[in-house]
Amino acid sequence: MSRVSSFLLRRRGGTRWDWTDVFTWFWLIGGFILMFGPAAWLVNSSFKTPAALAEFPPTLLPYVTELVQVDGYDNALPLYEVTDENGDARVLAEVRRIGIVAQMVDPANPQEIIKVSIQDRTPRRTVSFATENYVEPLVANDFLRYLWNSVFVTVMATIITLLTNSMAAFALSKYQFRGRSTVMMLIVATLMVPLSVIIVPLYSVISAMGLFNSLWGVILPTVATPTGVFMLRQYMLTIPDELIDAARMDKASEWQIYWRIVLPLTAPALAVLAIFSVVWRWNDFLWPLIVLSRRELYTLQVGLNTYAGELNVQWHFILAMTVVTMIPVVLVFIFLQRFITTGIAGAGLK
Amino acid sequence: MSRITLTGVSRSFGQVQVLHDIDLDIRDGELVVFVGPSGCGKSTLLRLIAGLDRPTKGTIAINDEDVTRVAAADRGLAMVFQSYALYPHMSVRQNLAFGLENARMPRAEIDQRIAEAARMLEIAPYLDRRPGQLSGGQRQRVAIGRAIVRNPTAFLLDEPLSNLDAELRISTRAELAALHERLSATMIYVTHDQTEAMTLADRIVVLRAGRIEQVGTPLELYNRPANLFVAGFIGAPRMNFLPAEIGGTKDGRTRLDLEGAGSLEVEAVAASPGDEVTLGLRPHQLRLVDGGEGMAAEVSLVEALGSETVVHTRMEGGESLLAVLSGQHQVEAGETVRFSLDSTDLHLFDSDGVRLQPAAN
Amino acid sequence: MTAQANTSIARRAGAIIMAPVALLARAFDPPLRMLQKFGGTNVMAAFFLAPNMLIFGVFVLFPLAVNIAYSMTGGNALFLTNREFVGLDQYERLFDCGNYLDRQTCREDLFWTAVWNTSSFVVLQVSLMVGVALVTALVLNRDLKARSFWRAVFFFPVLLSPVVVGLIWRWILQRQGLLNFGLYELGFEPVNWLVERNWAFAAAVGVSVWAHVGFYALILLAGLQAIPKELYEAAEMDGTKPGRVFWRITLPLLMPNLLVVLVLTLIRAVQIFDEVYVLTGGGPGTSTLFLTQYIYEVGFASHLRNPGLASAASILMGLVLIVLTLFQLGIVRRNDRRGGK
Incomplete structure (x- = not known):
């Protein structure tokens, strides 16, 4: 405990609390709440039933009213805690409500109807996680399909990105040929060309190729990332050329040099690119929104947006599916966060 | 079995010509050392022979077969690189096997060759380690092993000892010599270290600025350097150079006038009186003499090494003169000493730096 | 020991996963060897470059080049060859205003609304972003224990998808939401955040800062950590006041990174779309309609569809971005030169 407090109260050098120390902790703790709070609230809300979601003020935990099966009634009845005229607390099940009077029964004695003013009763509630929020959209709606589409797009795009980018980076870092600097110039120049500048003609290119309403139409325009080529090339430049000469003396073909020497040695940079690519492609929104118009082809992002845009917004499903959409990225964050942050600090890219 | 012939080989990088018309014949089983200061083109020449680079002009032949346009992989040569260039992601065994696998050799033979090389080089205990886990000396052996298992027509070694510490360098040098003896294979060895060249070579090729200065056995180069550059490069400590003037030739003897150090007579050389020449003296040729004879010089530094004494001196004309005297001598800085010298092994170079030939008659 | 065991297990697992891939790669070798034999090394360089450059050419360079032609055509046909050439009509239409001070008088008032919204957004968001990122970086650069933990805290939202970001905040900002x-x-009146024009705009700014500030804080933190400690020690020896240390040492030395961050946030802010689109849908009314959304809706939404006009607008946006990018490249180059010395 003392270690915790000494950790929390650690200050800059001296013993006096400087205003900067106060500010630092204000910023850190405020940041912690602000950065994680919303996502935590989302996860928390995603386990609530529609009734609990509609409540104001909201509760912290997902409560549901307890139900009980009473003999003589087909449906399960909600349980209430009732204070009767003697001041005793009883647990009764509500049969129906008429105005401000509720007709209730004692589950142990279902024959006798007791009339209770609704002011005298409070619902008896227990904590319960509404997992059907997750199960239903995945099973009954198309979300499993969307999930699969997203996984397919992400995996395929990442594999193709890694392969084509690393091949190009190999050529640009280990061969001397005419036009090499021109190619590099082109790549650097387009580093910052955003999708939004070319969507209109790109759409016609995709349509001409018959890739409209195809997951490949989502995948292909994203894979030739200049960022990836640039990053891998910078890394490959650090591989000594003598190693490649040694492989040539060892009768390795150029393809083997790429595959058996250069690629394994580029593994750290490839891993960074793979992580970036997974996050990018998983999160892509605008382009899939344009290319995919058939529901069964939607990726999770597009599907979620469509659901959230409907007139009758079913928040309980949307919240749960948002959590599902968030999971892979959160996993990446938990396990690879350090890797990514040092990578960004080093390369200054996103 | 493996004879390598270079004819008129030149190489330019853009405007810069790094090799000029190299003609060289390397005989089978010979250990040839390319030596020269950095930037002299020796490594480029080796890469041309290896096939890692192509000459701009000229031809390269192995066993009289023109291989100028043949890829490195198909020349049957093996190379040991300065940085060793071991594949860092493969174990030692995989490093040795990689080239053989690429040649589609049966597994059993690969294993057998690796075992043999490992025994010869004593690297068997760490066959399953990665290069990163080995010491510099061990890596060096693996690099040589990778060349040996290939059973190449010739070995090309690019400064293979330069990354080792001094002690290891000497022992590895001896091992390399023994290896050459045992394999009796053609080896081309590149170094900037003349001691390495002297100890290892059957023949030395001295290169400077992309041209061959002299080719010969180590002793030929030491005893009869063809020019000032070779004279200065071969032999340690470096040869002393003193300016002199030809006085005249009489009775088969030529008189040399040294600036401010009297004159001496040498065997007749093909030069006319009044020619400015350079006299080359090896530090070992100088002896201390008492009395008024010999060349006077002022001692600036004395290094007493026990078995010999190195005396740095400065002559009246300002030229520095280094003497290595065997045994121990009581000499102190500031003192003026006199040296005599053996006039039989003197080297004379003309004003262009070329060795003066003995007089015709 | 265990770490080593883990890596060896991972290595083995990797080898098993890679086995079929390795087999495939080996199958590629013989034909490629033939190619190399007959084509030489230059052909191999072309071979390695080809897939990436092909995709790059078809999906980036070609559309980029064609976009200019596209913006000079009219009608609803998809393919350039079927489209009618109209010269600069689309640009004229974008700039056709009765009174340039009043966007209501413009023919494409929606475009000018988007331009106006985007400009205000850029000014507000960029200044807020750079400010918050700088403060965060300064806080993180202090002598903290568990710095990587705190760094991760601020970085977390960066990885979230824009749709997730939009939905998280829509849920919090809704009428009966957490906020x-x-x-x-606290005794205040609830606000209808996403329905009132100014609040919705503020929410768009705030949410986009929330989502990306960690990334820029990270770049600035890297810059701060590159400042040699000796400078601070020297300043302390000289008895320099902390405020002065900040203005005279920290800020000037951080300037290159700060400029990079500034231009990067500018470039991104001009293109703002995804998270705001999910959060507000451009509403209420057109109060959070930004340029990219305008391009998207004019280019693809059925009732306004006019691809030529969208293309013209996207070229105008591209020009702004090119200027900003050149600016950024200039800064990076200058930084590199300085670093080199």
Whole structure:
């Protein structure tokens, strides 16, 4: 405990609390709440039933009213805690409500109807996680399909990105040929060309190729990332050329040099690119929104947006599916966060 | 079995010509050392022979077969690189096997060759380690092993000892010599270290600025350097150079006038009186003499090494003169000493730096 | 020991996963060897470059080049060859205003609304972003224990998808959401955040800062950590006041990174779309309609569809971005030169 407090109260050098120390902790703790709070609230809300979601003020935990099966009634009845005229607390099940009077029964004695003013009763509630929020959209709606589409797009795009980018980076870092600097110039120049500048003609290119309403139409325009080529090339430049000469003396073909020497040695940079690519492609929104118009082809992002845009917004499903959409990225964050942050600090890219 | 012939080989990088018309014949089983200061083109020449680079002009032949346009992989040569260039992601065994696998050799033979090389080089205990886990000396052996298992027509070694510490360098040098003896294979060895060249070579090729200065056995180069550059490069400590003037030739003897150090007579050389020449003296040729004879010089530094004494001196004309005297001598800085010298092994170079030939008659 | 065991297990697992891939790669070798034999090394370089450059050419360079032609055509046909050439009509239409001070008088008032919204957004968001990122970086650069933990805290939202970001905040900012509950508890009137024009705009700014500030804080933190400690020690020896240290040492030395961050946030802010689109849909009314959304809706939404006009607007946006990018490249180059010395 003392270690915790000494950790929390650690200050800059001296013993006096400087205003900067106060500010630092204000910023850190405020940041912690602000950065994680919303996502935590989302996860928390995603386990609530529609009734609990509609409540104001909201509760912290997902409560549901307890139900009980009473003999003589087909449906399960909600349980209430009732204070009767003697001041005793009883647990009764509500049969129906008429105005401000509720007709209730004692589950142990279902024959006798007791009339209770609704002011005298409070619902008896227990904590319960509404997992059907997750199960239903995945099973009954198309979300499993969307999930699969997203996984397919992400995996395929990442594999193709890694392969084509690393091949190009190999050529640009280990061969001397005419036009090499021109190619590099082109790549650097387009580093910052955003999708939004070319969507209109790109759409016609995709349509001409018959890739409209195809997951490949989502995948292909994203894979030739200049960022990836640039990053891998910078890394490959650090591989000594003598190693490649040694492989040539060892009768390795150029393809083997790429595959058996250069690629394994580029593994750290490839891993960074793979992580970036997974996050990018998983999160892509605008382009899939344009290319995919058939529901069964939607990726999770597009599907979620469509659901959230409907007139009758079913928040309980949307919240749960948002959590599902968030999971892979959160996993990446938990396990690879350090890797990514040092990578960004080093390369200054996103 | 493996004879390598270079004819008129030149190489330019853009405007810069790094090799000029190299003609060289390397005989089978010979250990040839390319030596020269950095930037002299020796490594480029080796890469041309290896096939890692192509000459701009000229031809390269192995066993009289023109291989100028043949890829490195198909020349049957093996190379040991300065940085060793071991594949860092493969174990030692995989490093040795990689080239053989690429040649589609049966597994059993690969294993057998690796075992043999490992025994010869004593690297068997760490066959399953990665290069990163080995010491510099061990890596060096693996690099040589990778060349040996290939059973190449010739070995090309690019400064293979330069990354080792001094002690290891000497022992590895001896091992390399023994290896050459045992394999009796053609080896081309590149170094900037003349001691390495002297100890290892059957023949030395001295290169400077992309041209061959002299080719010969180590002793030929030491005893009869063809020019000032070779004279200065071969032999340690470096040869002393003193300016002199030809006085005249009489009775088969030529008189040399040294600036401010009297004159001496040498065997007749093909030069006319009044020619400015350079006299080359090896530090070992100088002896201390008492009395008024010999060349006077002022001692600036004395290094007493026990078995010999190195005396740095400065002559009246300002030229520095280094003497290595065997045994121990009581000499102190500031003192003026006199040296005599053996006039039989003197080297004379003309004003262009070329060795003066003995007089015709 | 265990770490080593883990890596060896991972290595083995990797080898098993890679086995079929390795087999495939080996199958590629013989034909490629033939190619190399007959084509030489230059052909191999072309071979390695080809897939990436092909995709790059078809999906980036070609559309980029064609976009200019596209913006000079009219009608609803998809393919350039079927489209009618109209010269600069689309640009004229974008700039056709009765009175340039009043966007209501413009023919494409929606475009000018988007331009106006985007400009205000850029000014507000960029200044807020750079400010918050700088403060965060300064805080993180202090002598903290568990710095990587705190760094991760601020970085977390960066990885979230824009749709997730939009939905998270839509849920919190809705009428009966968490924020209004907080206000209610504190005794304030609840606000209808996403329905009132100014609040919706503020929400768009705030949410986009929330989502990306960690990334820029990270770049600035890297810059701060590159400042040699000796400088601070020297300043301390000289008895320099902390405020002066900040203005005279920290800020000037951080300037290159700060400029990079500034231009990067500018470039991104000009293109703002995804998270705001999910959060507000451009509404209420057109109060959060930004340029990219305008391009998207004019280019693809059925009732306004006019691809040529969208293309013209996207070229105008591209020009702004090119200027900003050149600016950024200039800064990076200058930094590199300085670093080199």
